[in-house]
Amino acid sequence: MSRVDAPVLPEPHAPEAPAAAPGRRALAWLGFVVVLASAVVGSNVFAVRDHLFGTVTPAAAPPAAGRAVGGAPASPDTPTSAVPAAATSLRSSPWWQDVTTLQGSGATSPAPFTIAANALQWRVQWTCSTGHLTVRVPKQAKAVVDGSCPQGAEGYSVQKGPQSLQVTAEGPWKLTIAQQVDVPLVEPPSAAMTAAGTKVAGTGSLYNIDKVGTGKVTLYRQADGGYSVRLEDFFVSPNVDLELRLSSLEAPHSSDEFAAAPNDLVTVMDVTAGSVNYALPAGLDPTKYKSIVVWCVPIKSAYAAATLGGPR
């Protein structure tokens, strides 16, 4: 067949839109706009999808450098040389970070302090000796503290940023301010852990049991004969009422298995992400145990565990 014999076809091209009623055509364009908008949302550009539907991975934020604001030591065991850690989307179970302690007598305006913008709330733990104590913050109708002395209690606020308290009292008072945050806590190793004569008594990596656990666990035998444990770059599924316990099992793999074997409390865990140090209670001999377990008390669930290998 020669080319002359072949039928002449038009070049394929996009067909013209058929003439449609104006209402139908408007509807079609509306549909197009919806498609376009959903494509933009699907791209998550400027986190638009996260804002619309919420996200389980919040914007990266710098972790806390210590149990007190500014990385100041909460105990003599913790050195002040905190190393700034990279911002992270990981979140801990909410925990209380010390902000400041204020003391005075009678009515006064103590030194202002600042509550972090990402704090969930803050509290005042107060004590006073005589009369009545009232603590107010500007822009909040209800007093944070309104109680009779000499009792003590707590008051709460959710205001962020600089705070100037107005204290009304008839005698001496003390206010301990703490803010609740959910960023990880990244503590440097404690002074006892880095002191000469301290030895590593065991190491392991967290693995999942009922929930997720990752990170490195190091058990230290300190130069003074005491023990401490460090969880490094760790994450445990956030929850309240978690405990860190030593287990006689080498590698527990279920809650029932863990609960049936001898175990002992190391500490209550408030922070569930970051790098943290805990001193073991005096009298607790970790050499009798082979693993460390994150245990949820109310539901009797072993979240995660790490087998402690190495020198004991």
Added chain:
Amino acid sequence: MTTAPPLAPVEVAAKKRPEVTIRGKQVPVILPKWSDPRLKLSATIWAITFLGLFVLHFQVSIPQIAVTVLLCGVTEVVMTYRRDHVLVWPASSLQTGISVAFIFRVAGTEHGDWWSLRGIWLFVLVAALSLIPKYVLRHNNRHIFNPSNIGLAWVLLLIGPSHVFSEHLWWDPLGWRMILAMAVIFGGAFWVLRQVKMIPLALTFLATFFALIALFALFGRTYYATWHPQGPVGGSFYWMTIAMSPELLIFVFFMITDPQTAPKSFEGRLIYAVATATMAALLILVQSTEFGIKVAILSSLVATCAAVPLIDSLGRRIHDRRMGTAAPVRAPAVPFGRRLVTTLRNPVLAAVLIIGIAAPVNTALLGRDKKIQLIERGLTTRKVQ
């Protein structure tokens, strides 16, 4: 998944069929035939769904499945009745519904929570976004996108990994459960594909995809998955869990082989298979999470379905050249810019263009989102699946 060709009204009128009376009118009723490949496909997917529910611990509830399947079925019955004035057994849409329910998951749904209504609106959304394009985005009297594929891909991208995901790439450690599931998938595939003559297409896809994924595995690509808490999946396990994933096999055997949305010519189908496999592999290359890989597989088909008219045209030209038949003399080509403007003036074609581009682009963007790794590693407040 596989859908039926549009009804031929002449044929409907010619054959004697059961009828029902609606508002005084005799309405023909068209029931499925045993030879209908859609019934075979449905039987296969239902079999795997039951396996998933009772043996493989799929995290899906009975209401989630029922609502999706019923919504799809009822919608098609109504739409077909309005268009053709016949009552047709909605084989295609029931197939779409079960496919969606089989693949789609809402975070937090636990296996064994049989009556959970969790995220039911998301299942309704996927069903709606599967069926609306079927009736609205059409070209030459055919729908352009595979219904369940576009619904799944679009909702996974739109809602995001914080709330939704698709069934895992790897369902269980290699054992009798996986062997049973694979046997059902391969048996069903042979049963269906032989009839619709799509075996060459499926094999072409698999050959291309297997080679590319093997290459990625050799070069050390890895991904994070919730079901692999030991760390990233790499090496030969990377290849096996992607290339031999039951999810991938179902995608190949029962989605890209949909005769309604695949090219018509043999050559076009081979091009389409290679293009889809290559697109899927390229999108997988930039992913470091299972979520990203699953969306990559689904999005690749969205992109190539949008290009099927072009692939068909190319396939016909190759066919003509191969057979030695003279190519039809064509009128002078319309400049690309003018064709694009013409396309963009048509809201339907403009929407197809946007979808065909946005699906792979947004999927590629998932690869840059490192926070998805946190979800796959279980390091968030989202319940680990």
